[in-house]
Amino acid sequence: MQITIPPLVTIxxxxxxxxxxxxxxxxxISLFNFIVLAMLCGKTSARGMARWGKYMPAGRKSRLGIKPHHHPSAAMLCRVFWQIKPEALEASIQAWVHQVxxxxxxAGIARGIAIDGKSIRRAASLGSPNAFLVSAVCHQLRIVLTQAAVEDKTNEISCVPPLLERLLLKGLVITVDALLTQRAIVRQIRQAGGHYLMYVKGNHPRLLWSLEARFAQPQPRNEPPFLYF
Incomplete structure (x- = not known):
């Protein structure tokens, strides 16, 4: 089966x-391509990107549409960052990811999705200790398919159903942690044609006991010993 994946720059x-x-x-588009390549090379600031572009080989610059003796300055890159709306860019990235x-x-290559909640990196140091995201990650692509913010005074469980509605689940295995092992989530996955693999811990004592009893090794019968002569 032929796979058609749109170029990343189309986002x-x-x-x-x-x-x-x-x-x-x-x-x-030249500026966007320049920024993406700089980030792939580990440059996370406008100043670092500009310094990286200064020493870029002329051949690579020409492929980006940049003249050999020029490169985007840090001020120009900052203006680009200021004008881009994060919501529009995120929506475009998610549309590309869903298509891929x-x-x-x-094609039978992608077979699983992992759903988990994590706190945003450095959120506590910036004054928001309770900033959490619930993300759906493709195992094979190793990329976030979609994500949702966990509102204050709520938990991850309430964010998962809307997240699942935006995903293609048919024929895929959905994995979650023990917190998300809920009947409503299982029902939604099965109704969409998906499968699930869930952890069971002490937060579901009756279910944990039932599983342990179901898979326990049978006890040997008290049979009389053999007699050898």
Whole structure:
């Protein structure tokens, strides 16, 4: 089966160019490609990206649409970051990921999704100790398919059903931790044609006892010993 995966750069197509025609040195797609490559090389700041681009080989610059003796400055990259709306970019990325995931599911390559909640990195140091996200991750792609924020005074369980509604579950194995081992979640996965693999711990004592009793080794019968002559 032939797999058709759209190029990653297509996620930037819905973003309109806000700049005036006069004075443009780089096309918007060239700047986006430059930023993506810089991030893949470990550059996480505008200044680091600009310094990285300064020493980029001329051949690679030309492939990005950048002249050999030029490179985007840190100020220019900051202006790009300020103008991009995170919600629009995230929606475009998720649309691309879903398209890729559906192609891999149809080809039998993607077979599982892991759902788990994690606290946002460095959230506590920035004054938000209770910032959590529930994410659905494809095992084979190792990429987040979709995610949802856990609102204050709630828990991860209430965020999972809307998350599952946005996913293709038919024929896939959904894995969750012990907190998300809930009948409603199991019912929703099965109704969508999916399968599940869940942990059972002490927070479900009756279910844990039933499983332990079901898979316990049978006790040997009290048979009389053999007599040897």
């Amino acid at each position: 930037f197509d819905p973003i309109a160019d806000w700049r005036k025609p006069r004075g443009k040195r780089y096309s918007l 995931h559906q192609e891999l599911v149809a």
